[in-house]
Amino acid sequence: MKPAAICFFDLDGTLLTSDSVVAPSSVQALQALRAKNIMPIIATGRTLCEIEHVLEATKMTSVIAMNGQYVMYDGKEVYTNPIDVAEIKALHEGAQSQCVEMAFYTEEKIRATAQNEIMEKHYRYLGEASPEIDAELYLKEPIYMLLLLLEQGDDFFPERYPYFQFVRNTPFSNDVVPKGGSKARGIAKLLEVMGFEDVPTYAFGDGMNDLEMFEAVDYAVAMDNAVPSLKEKAAFITANNNEDGIAKGLRLCGLLE
CATH class of the missing domain: 3.40.50.1000 (HAD superfamily/HAD-like)
Known part of the structure; x- marks a missing residue:
């Protein structure tokens, strides 16, 4: 109805x-x-x-x-609208070059590339436990959203990865989804x-x-x-x-x- x-x-x-x-x-x-x-x-x-x-x-x-x-x-x-695997891989490599960890989101789970202090701060801010580690989840399952865990340094990413849009949603993270x-x-x-x-x-x-x-x-x-x-x-x-x-x-x- x-x-x-x-x-x-x-x-x-x-x-x-x-x-x-x-x-x-x-x-x-x-x-x-x-x-x-x-x-x-x-x-x-x-x-x-x-x-x-x-x-x-x-x-x-x-x-x-x-x-x-x-x-x-x-x-x-x-x-x-799952994210292209090659685009995730490229962003993951760029994030690693900046010592920035990421989180991968499916409809059923969240997995992180590694634990660090900013990761813990972010999920504590949301009132959640930090996710389990699986840096290769994007190679195995459809990923719909990414998180960059960072308190500063946002400007490094948008020009280098124009097929994504980056929105700072907490003091400790950027939401990352496909452009549009x-x-x-x-x-x-x-x-x-x-x-x-x-x-x-x-x-x-x-x-x-x-x-x-x-x-x-x-x-x-x-x-x-x-x-x-x-x-x-x-x-x-x-x-x-x-x-x-x-x-x-x-x-x-x-x-x-």
């Missing part, structure tokens, strides 16, 4: 509180959306194995994962594959990797804790992620009473 509307939710700083949990008010709001045939969908830079607790808490079954590289709708895979890859692209592919181009769309976010998503939907809602440039793109600004911002934002949009 075609939904009456679709709402896309970023996780960190948006659907998740600062404690990395979903607020009770948000859980209730998502239930109320589904009762009105409005489909809530997670739109995140993370992969599925990182968000199992969110899926369980919210009962959500649709995800734009790894910044649009992997799309699941109602529990079924509908779009994937984004949450917006994942959203466009979902709407195209499912025949939902005429369905009203909404997006909630707080960070720089939500900018393109905001431009891809009909109505954008920025959290009060969002970066200023994202607020400028928003149709609505709601409360922050620790003060029932999701439920309040849905009411601002007229989706909930």
